[in-house]
Amino acid sequence: MEKRELVCVACPLGCPITVEFDADGKVSSVTGNTCKRGDAYARTEVTNPTRMLTTTVKVEGGKSYVVPVKSANPIPKGMMFECMEVINKASIKAPVNIGDVVIENILGTGVDIIATNYAE
Ligand code: SF4
Numbered sequence: 001m002e003k004r005e006l007v008c009v010a011c012p013l014g015c016p017i018t019v020e021f022d023a024d025g026k027v028s029s030v031t032g033n034t035c036k037r038g039d040a041y042a043r044t045e046v047t048n049p050t051r052m053l054t055t056t057v058k059v060e061g062g063k064s065y066v067v068p069v070k071s072a073n074p075i076p077k078g079m080m081f082e083c084m085e086v087i088n089k090a091s092i093k094a095p096v097n098i099g100d101v102v103i104e105n106i107l108g109t110g111v112d113i114i115a116t117n118y119a120e
Contacts, residue, residue: 001028006045008038017042050074055087057102057113062094064119069102072112082107095120 002021007014017032019042030042044050052074056066075083083106092102096119103113 006042008041010037010041019046049077051077058091059119060091060093062120067096067119068116069113070116072114075109075111
């Protein structure tokens with residue numbers, strides 16, 4: 001039986017998790033997690049791994065050069081590089097408030113890139 005060992009990143013405890021697959025490659029069991037979040041993390045990680053994206057975006061017309069931003073939700077891990085390319089070319093006009101949408105629905109992922117700080 002195929003299996004994968006993971007470390008849960010859903011909280012700082014970092015539980016070691018074992019995911020076992022049946023002959024069809026479907027998840028047959030998840031063990032080692034201390035809570036339900038670990039189960040959900042492990043199933044997502046082996047089927048469609050996602051990550052939160054945090055970076056900065058250029059600010060135009062203000063005192064700040066950049067503002068920190070993050071994805072409002074996790075995005076597919078395989079799209080991180082493409083998303084970074086879009087974000088690196090983007091800019092937002094000052095003033096910027098926390099929660100402002102800097103890029104809507106980045107690359108059709110359904111996830112917005114939002115400001116996590118103020119910028120004037
Ligand atoms: S399984 Fe639960 S308790 Fe363990 S690291 Fe993941 S979220 Fe934290």
